[in-house]
Amino acid sequence: MDLTTRQHRELVYHRDHATDCRKKYRPPDMAVITSDKRRWWNGYWTMYTLLRRYPSHGATALVVGCGQGDDSLLLTRMGYRVTAFDLSPDMIELAREISQKNxxxxxxxxxxxxxxxLPNQHFDLILVRDILHHVEISKALKALTRMAKPGALVMINENYTHSMVQKVRNSWLVRNILYPRLVSFIYKKEKPYLTPDEAKLNEKELDECKSILNIKEIHYFNMFVTRIIPDNHVFLACLDRLLLMTLKPLGHWLSGRFILFGRTKSSA
Ligand SMILES: C[S@@+](CC[C@H](N)C(=O)[O-])C[C@H]1O[C@@H](n2cnc3c(N)ncnc32)[C@H](O)[C@@H]1O
Incomplete structure (x- = not known):
């Protein structure tokens, strides 16, 4: 496999990361696909709330940049026939071990x-979670459009920061004074999972994602959560999501994550 310099750096980073993931492995919570009680304030749960509205039995699904394979495992349990890939052989080795054990x-x-x-026009569902911020987005979206059946479902769940907010994040005060304090508050003693080249999607890249889809819905999350508040404070997470639901246009400017769900254009 010929890799760009960026892809090679990702591969090297994920060697150690795969070792960490193996040590700390916890299976994904099955309630996300089985329970009727939904955590509406949480992006991950909302992604499955939306996916569960559609028939899955026997349909083909592709998971892009699957990591240790949590989504592949959940979609398989939902009845999809799943193909999943990742750049990192170490992450794929772990994902294979986990699926075999299950x-x-x-x-x-x-x-x-x-x-x-992978073949053209093959998949009924393509799931893209926390991967576009590691890759060349235009190329990945083009490939995704090619592999999806016309009218296939596409679920994109990604880190996001509007470029205006990014300017604030890049300011001297935030970089040197606030950010180091926030990292130790949010991650405690854990090492943040940040690869050298990753960059949150901005509004232009979000528009590029929208442009490949018909009938799309967008949901915004994490105005403060994961930025200045850890994600384990349920009350604050609910408040954060309520604010974004009530003041909907604010999400475009202030949220830290979006879920974009739609169908590929039938002419794709
Ligand atoms: C943040 S993890 C997300 C994993 C998974 N989607 C999830 O949400 O649990 C990013 C993954 O992207 C993979 N990756 C990075 N660059 C990639 C590329 N160019 N093509 C495919 N996978 C890539 C990494 O190896 C890593 O497993």
Whole structure:
């Protein structure tokens, strides 16, 4: 596999990260696909709330940049026939071990989001979670459009920061004074999971994602949560989400995560 310098750095970073993930592995919470009680304030839960509205049994799903395979495992349990890939052989090795232990058949492959070697117009669902901020977005979206069946479902759940907010984040005060304090408050003693090249999506990149979809819905999360408040304070997380639901246009400017869900254009 020919890799760009950026992709190579991602691969090297995820060698150690895979070791960490193996040590700390906890299976994903099955309630996200089985329970009727929903955590409406949480992006991850909302993603599955939306996915559960559609028939899944026997449909084909692709998970892009699957990491240790939590989403592949959940989609397989929902009845999808899942193909999943990641650039990192170490993450794929871990994902394969986990699926074997669970007795699940998931087609795991090692490839890049920019240049995946998978058939045209094949998938009924493509799931893209926390991966676009690691890749060349235009190339990955083009590949995704090629692999999706016309009218396939596409779920994109990504880190986001409007460029105006990013300017504030890049200011001297935030970088040198506030950010180091916030990191120790939010992550405690944990090492933040940040690769050298990752960059949260901005409003232009969000528009690029929207442009490949018809019938789209967008949901915004995390105005303060994960930025200045850890994500384990349920009351504050509810308040944060309520603010974004009530003052909807604010999400475009102030949120830290979006979920974009829609269908590919049938002419794709
Ligand atoms: C933040 S993790 C997300 C994993 C998974 N989607 C999840 O949400 O649990 C990012 C993953 O992207 C993979 N990755 C980075 N660059 C990639 C690329 N160009 N193509 C495919 N995967 C890539 C990394 O190896 C890593 O497993």
């Amino acid at each position: 007795g699940l058949t998931i087609d795991y492959q090692i490839m890049t989001a920019e240049n995946p070697n």
